[in-house]
Amino acid sequence: MKLVFAFMICVSAVCSFNYAPAQKQQELTNELIWRDYAFYARRVQGFRSMNDGTHFTRLQQGRSGNAILxxxxxxxxAEPEVFVHPDELVYNEKKLTVDDYQFNADETKLLIATDYENVYRRSYTATFYIFDLETRNISPLSEQYPVQTLAEFSPDGKKIAFIHENNIYIRNLADGTITAVTTxxxxxxxxxxxxDWVYEEEFAITMAYNWSPDSKKIAYLRFDESNVKEFTMTxxxxxxxxxYTFKYPKAGEDNSKVSLHIYDSEKNTSTPVQLGEYEYIPRISYSPLDDKLIALTLNRHQNHLQYHLIDGSTNEAKVIYEEKDRAYVEIDDNLLFMEDGKSFIRTSEMDGYxxxxxxxxxxxxxxxxxGNWDVIEFKGINNDKGIIYYTSAENGATQQDxxxxxxKNKKRKQLSSQRGHTDAEFSTGMKYYVQTWSDANTPYVVSLHEASGKQIxxxxxxxxxVERMKNFPLSKKEFFTLKGHETDLNAWMIKPADFDPTKKYPxxxxxYGGPGSNTVEDTWGSMEYMYHQLLAQKGYIVVSVDPRGTMYxxxxxxxxxxxxxxxxxxxxxxxAAxxxxxxxxxxxxxxxxxxxxxxxxxSSLAMTKGAxxxxxxxxxxxxxxxxxxxxxYTERFMxxxxxxxxxxxDNSPIxxxxxxEGKYFLIHGSGDDNVHLQNAMEMVNSLVDSNKDFDLFIYPNRNHGIYGGNTRLHLFTxxxxxxxxNL
Structure with missing residues (x-):
């Protein structure tokens, strides 16, 4: 298993701003937070561990182009080696800007993505180039199909598969020929x-094909969207x-018909794989050892998960594992085959955690x-030593260790040493990891460790x-519990810096409150944290609570x-109120x-049903x-x-x-492909029908994140x- 580092030294030039220490406490402003990014915490990002497990490469942005170090x-x-200089990345007199890159198996070639453009949350288009590290020659992946996505080397490094306009193609690097897998x-x-859109958003995948370990086959998913209703945004x-019109299956409506196929490059044929009855195929993965494929299927209610093992010689599938739940079964990314070729790793809530x-x-x-605690994320396995690495909430739902x-013997050891939030990315071979730690009041501390936990x-x-923050009247975010409707709930509070317990504060x-995301976490909150400090500076007590339905x-x-x-x-x-x-x-x-x-x-429900x-x-x-x-998403829970x-x-604000009764402010982006503007418009209709006064603001063309240019400063102002x- 080759684990890829995804770190970046600095996202933008704002990270290098220098703020001179002040002689007295300064006032926080939205301009400092959202325009100047004065409180942006650096993280160390952009690494790709190499095969030897002791070296890594990273992308360095520069005025003359992006270099690979x-x-x-x-x-x-130490001073890094310039692995690929920007001046080498020129094709037909056009200087190429590297947005991403990947190695082939023996690290003799690079696949470079340029002209990267986002489509939705995870999908993108790009133009790919092949850079030969031995000859230093660069060539386009395909001039015939110039805009691609999801290009991937075959395991033997001799071919590259890619997607162009919803079809799969394979380029043979030896002779340059391109074969259409689908048409x-x-x-x-x-x-x-x-x-499709809904798989990308809710199953968190865009890559829906897999090379076989011998590089002779590709397993892929085919989506027939014919019966999915269309949604149009202006x-x-x-x-x-x-x-702009795209397929968006709303609750209760038809999905894409998804099927699994295996393409054999030697026969130039695609064969469908029969998986019985199912609604979704959220994951597929080849064994790295032999011609075996695992496909996961779910029923429409998402409470019956099946693992199908497909024999590559016959393309026949059999169910080797299944899991049922009264509510729903979670899908994870831990489809990791063990070296014995007869088992795999999965995280599950089958025992209640x-x-x-x-x-x-x-x-x-x-x-x-x-134990009575949740594993948060599987981080990797050292097969030689038989050791699994993972993060968990063993020390409480607000903590990550x-x-x-x-x-073999289930003996475990905590590698993190401080309360708060610890994450880690391991190098190839699990020799080292880069740890990122923070707590609610301390920005990220990034450190390099041996796999044993020893800090290097x-x-x-x-x-x-940290020094800059000392110039402002900041208060500690304090954690506590309070009595919810039925059970104690985790919460945090930020009080004004000049808090006086004899006074009354708003x-x-x-x-947030929804499945899969907690707000009460002992981790650095960056700009949102500073906005809450700004509210505290203005005389407000800021509180957050994780209700029933949240994680860990x-x-x-x-x-x-x-x-x-x-x-x-x-x-x-x-x-809580x-x-x-x-x-x-x-x-x-x-x-x-x-x-x-x-x-x-x-918040809409609280102001209406909760008034x-x-x-x-x-x-x-x-x-x-x-x-x-x-x-x-909706049917998983409803x-x-x-x-x-x-x-x-019974629980729709409209x-x-x-x-x-109180003051209600509704804000939406008109280009929100996720939670459509329709939600705001229907809320407006209902408020008008009820003859209620309210406030409304629409950001033209902005998506669900409502950002870009001056947008965030305007929004938070x-x-x-x-x-x-009003408060």
Whole structure:
């Protein structure tokens, strides 16, 4: 298994700004946070570990072009070798800007991506070039098919597969010939080798093909979108607006028909693989040892997962493992084959908590980790030593620590040493790892370690930022628990720096609350953290609470909201507001709530169904009716509207606008391909029908992230002014 580092030294020039120490405390401003990026914390990113496990390469941005540098882990601070100079990256007198790159198996060639353009959250288009590290020659991957995506070397390094306009092609590097694996791809109809919008967003994959270990076959998914309804967005750029139409399956609506195929390059034929009844194929992966393929399938309810083992000689599939759940089964990225060729690693919640299991092809299941805590992420395995590395919430849902565990005797060791949030990326061969640590009040400290946990050197400690922060009136983010509707909930609080317990303060509640994302984590929050400090500077107490349905407290806690998204979360936010009102220093008549995306949904629900507990609510890019959202996400937690109409209707803000009492501000981007502007428009219709006063702001052409140019500064300036005026 070759693990790839994904680090970057500095995202933009703002990282190098120098702020002179002030003689007295300065005031925080939105301009400092969102325009000057004065509190941007450096991370060490951009590494690609090489085959020897002791060297790495990284991309260095420069005015004359992007260079690829080579260094050793053991002499990280030494001057790196210029592996590929920008002046070498010229084709037909055009200087190429490297956006990404990958090695072939023996590291004699590079596949370079240029002219990188994002499509959705993970998908992109690019123009690829092949750079021969021995001859130093560069050539385009294909001039016949000039815009590509997902180009990938074959394991033997002799071929490259790529996607062009929904078809798969293979280039033979020896003679330059290009073979079409598929020919029926067409926009908004047939997709080969990559995924549709909803797979990309909810299963987090765009790569939907896999090379066989002998480089003779490609397994790929084919999406037939014919029956998926289209959604159209309007973009305002020219005299006449542009219409963009794409396939988007909303809750209860038809999905793409997805099928698995195996292309044999020697026979130049594609064969479909029969997998029985299923709705989704969220993952496929070849064994690195032989001609065996594993495909995962899910039913529409996503509560029955099956692992199919496909024999490459016959293309016949058999189910070797399956898992069922009363609610839903999680999909992970840990489809890692063991060296015995007869087992693989999976994380599962089958015992009530998320743990690592070894699954054998004969059906035997071996649990590797256990306890009343959740594994967060599988990080890798050292097969020679039989050691698995992972992060977990063993020390509480607010914490993330790094561990190792022996497969043989299950003895485990904590490698991280400080409370907070520790993450790690391992080098090839699992010899070293780069650790990134922070806590809620301390920016990232990045360090290089031996696999044993021994620290070699600190790569970045953000000391300049730490010193800069001393010039501002910042308060500690404090963690505590409060009583929710039924159980204790994790929370944090930021008080004004000049906090006086004899005074009364308004409370600003920051929420998300949805499955799969916690806000109460002991980790650095960057600009959002500084915005909350700005609110504290203005005299607000800022609070965040993780309600039922959030992560790292076991499956029962996480899945308690099944079939009724919003209900239990709202109960917990109301309970939290009631608890806060009992604090001597809280003004019980001035509690506000703000959230984005699922958080916007919760703040909208709190201001309507949850009235009158909140004086002000701000909803950014909210879902307002789960019928409007995509089916994979929504049905995982709610089933279909046809099956669970009450679950949808009983917790949709548009059905409770007549209860609105406080000030409500609705914000959305018109180019949001994820949570469509339709949600905001339907909320407006309902508010008008209920004759309610409200505030609305639409950002033209902005997507779900609402950013670009001056957008974030404008947004947070507006949010601050609205809060000051109404809370």
């Amino acid at each position: 080579k260094s050793s882990f053991l002499s990280f601070t 029926d791809g067409s926009i908004n109809h047939i997709i080969n080798g990559t995924t 973009y305002y750029f020219e005299l006449y607006p542009d219409q 998320n743990h690592i299991y070894r699954i054998y092809f004969d059906g035997k299941i071996e649990q590797i980790t256990s 790094l561990y190792q565990i022996s497969i 050197t600190v790569l970045e400690d953000n000391s300049a930022l 409370v600003f509640v920051h929420v 407290r076991g499956a029962d806690f996480k899945k308690s909201t099944y079939l009724q998204l919003g209900k239990l979360e709202l109960e917990d936010f109301i309970a 009631k608890v806060l009102k009992t604090y001597d220093y809280v003004d019980e008549n001035r509690i506000g709530i703000q959230g984005w995306s699922y958080g916007g949904y919760m 009158p507990h909140f004086k002000m609510g701000i909803a950014i890019a909210p879902v307002t009716n789960w019928r409007y959202y995509d089916n994979i 089933r279909t509207p046809q099956e669970n109409a009450h679950g949808y209707d 059905n409770f606008t007549e209860k609105l 507006m949010l601050l002014e609205y809060t000051l005026e």
